Amino acid sequence: MFTRLLVANRGEIAVRVMRACRELGISTVAVHSAAEALSPHVLAADSAVCIGGPTAAESYLDAAAVIAAAVAQGADAVHPGYGFLSENADFAQGCADAGLVFVGPTPEAIRVMGDKTTARAAAAAAGVPMLPGSDGAVDPADIPDVADRIGFPVVVKAAFGGGGRGMRVVTDPDRLVEAAASAAREATGAFGRPEVFVERYLPDARHLEVQVLGDAHGTVIAVGDRDCTVQRRHQKLMEEAPAPDLPDAVRNGIRDASVALATAVGYRGAGTVEFLYSPGTEEFFFLEMNTRLQVEHGVTELVTGIDLVHEQLRIGAGEPLRYAQADVRVTGHAIQARISAEDPWAGFLPRTGLIERCVLPVAPWVRTDFGVVTGSTVHPYYDSMIGKVMAWGPTRAEAADRLRLALGDLVVEGVATTAPYLAALLALPDHRDMNYSTDTVGERWDPAGFPPPAAAPAGPAAPVTPAPAGPVRRDVVIETDRGPLTLTVWGAAGRAGTDTTARSGSGRKAGGGTSAGGGKEPLAPMDATVIRVDVAAGDEVEQGAVLAVLEAMKMEMPVTAGRSGTVAEILVTVGQTVATGQRIAVLAG
The missing domain is CATH 3.30.470.20 (ATP-grasp fold, B domain)
Known part of the structure; x- marks a missing residue:
């Protein structure tokens, strides 16, 4: 059995794996982003390593950083949890090349079954019934032809990853190209791979x-x-x-x-x-x-x-x-x-x-x-x-x-x-x-x-501390049941735990106009990244028209016009991070 294992994940699954390791006498290493130095999965481990910035792409999806952390910490095995790199054959191979046991399938099995298109071929060869679909990943330009051959309704699906990410059901042929682009963006953010394929959709299943x-x-x-x-x-x-x-x-x-x-x-x-x-x-x-x-x-x-x-x-x-x-x-x-x-x-x-x-x-x-x-x-x-x-x-x-x-x-x-x-x-x-x-x-x-949960009266807005210009380093000593644990924390001070809107006891946000498409003014419904801007200054828009698309927590959120008018100014750019309630555009008229 292993003596030391790195858990290449976060949240409840990392805590779950670490518990199993303790039961089997295996010491554990946690990895974390700059945003999660004090998270429960970090405190559940015997040691912890910060592997990058706050986003998933900068940390949990950085295969080289994860493998380097495992080697530096003297781990002899890596458990990937689920999501992130768990179905990444190159990561599994990288672990093997570094002398680490990847607790999961062989890279070859992941390449066949982790790619949904080759998995379809393997299932067909094994005699497993399946719905009609494309033979492999499809170029977005070819998707309409493939869908016509399969028959509607269809579902555009990410070829890699799981958890329902990167899926779009399409009943209208005119929406196919945009659905494919949207699925590819979501798949890239969640799994680092943009490939998509098409399959017949089975309703009432x-x-x-x-x-x-x-x-x-x-x-x-x-x-x-x-x-x-x-x-x-x-x-x-x-x-x-x-x-x-x-x-x-x-x-x-x-x-x-x-x-x-x-x-x-x-x-x-x-x-x-x-x-x-x-x-x-x-x-x-x-x-x-x-x-x-x-x-x-x-x-x-x-x-x-x-x-x-x-x-x-x-x-x-x-x-x-x-x-x-x-x-x-x-x-x-x-x-x-x-x-x-x-x-x-x-x-x-x-x-x-x-x-x-x-x-x-x-x-x-x-x-x-x-x-x-x-x-x-x-x-x-x-x-x-x-x-x-x-x-x-x-x-x-x-x-x-x-x-x-x-x-x-x-x-x-x-x-x-x-x-x-x-x-x-x-x-x-x-x-x-x-x-x-x-x-x-x-x-x-x-x-x-259904009746929503009762909301307590909204409290005062939480204070917001401006972030400094550069990263801040500090050492934090935590007392655990296995002795003191020293963590070196890198990040922007004053951001963790702050919120720009009032909070109620039920957890429902106070104030209006911040939900996607809600309210008269186009505001960001939550902290997010701008992934698309659909209009320009001077454009005439109708109520409900999509002005921009934001992405957060692996979900795309369109921000729409709450009324008809003229776009006087666009206040954001693609790639920009916006805060909850931040204005996306100015509408006149």
Whole structure:
């Protein structure tokens, strides 16, 4: 087994991996950006290294910096977590070249299955059913021709990465080129790769997946299945295991197809094979394979008793699987709610700022995996998910009731979260009866139909300290349960934890006109980066016209005209960072 492991990630997954390492007697190294020197994942490690600036591109996506940190710290292995570099074959190869064990598949398996286009070819060769699509990555100029051949509706998808990033459903041919460009931008920001491909979109479908484990000795098993159908904008909101209300033929079919595919590519480690399922026809189709641990791995652990991170580490160390297929037993039901710093009642707009209070639910049969605590800052540079709440029950109904109560006990003040909305969904008869598809959140479960959480009176605006001209260095000594930990912090003083708008106790922002497209004046809805400006001074615009597009927390946000008029002045440029409430343009008339 390894003696020292670097976790190439942040947030709750980094904390989760570090916990597993401590249980196995492995010391850990955290990496962090200049914005996260005091984050929980840093404090959970035995040592920590700052690897770059605050953005993901400057830090967690910098493969060379991560590998250099691992070598300098004397690590013998690297765990990539999920997202960032977890499905980057070049990073896996770089780890091997540096003498480090990459806790995951071989670079060859990642190249085949981490690229969704080659994964489609591998699945077809293994006899797995799939929807029609392009044969590989598509040049944006060729996308209309490919879509015409496939038939509408289609989905433009990032060829690399996962988590629903870089996906756009298109029903109108005139929107294809822009959808492809938007998907490519999002994919570049999240995974560092812009390639996209096209696939037929299956409406009214359920999203199923199978957890697989494979060792270096040729053994592959399926560790149960999951349902991830509750989604918005292709981002999962809730997941559960096992997949409910599934015919035995379908359950056995997706299991056998997953094992056959993983075996065919010599898969090693933990991975997930995902499918779309049509309940009306009882057909299933290959969607993709995620060559990494999944955000929803915890519900599988709760119903099987198998610690998937322990197994990843053992497999990475060369040990054979400790389980045969017959050893996998599913007991009861588990459901997970992803807690994201987003406001469902403002179009799931991400929220940044200081978490003034965070109290996690404590109850039998409830598990919480979080990457924030009271005093943490939610930054605009990373994904909006801050944690997960899971509940187990002997039946699906009991698991849902326990999770709903746990979400009611969760306290997060300072930023809005998805928790109250997800609690409301769990109480719906449609959820209880599995009467929904991947499209239901957008079509029937609009948050506007649910009462928002009560807002406390807004307090005074938080003070803003101007940032100095250059970076500031300071040493911080933290007392931990393993002795003092000295951190060297680089960053702009006065930025962490400040917010330019008032905050209420519920975490909902006070004041109006700052949401994307909301209010009369075009204002930035949150701290973000300008990625596109669509108008110029002198242009006549109608109400609702897109003036600029911002990006934060891996999400694009259009800023629109709140009224018709003439663009008198554009106040931002592409690449500029803007603050919450900052004016984007001046409209006259």
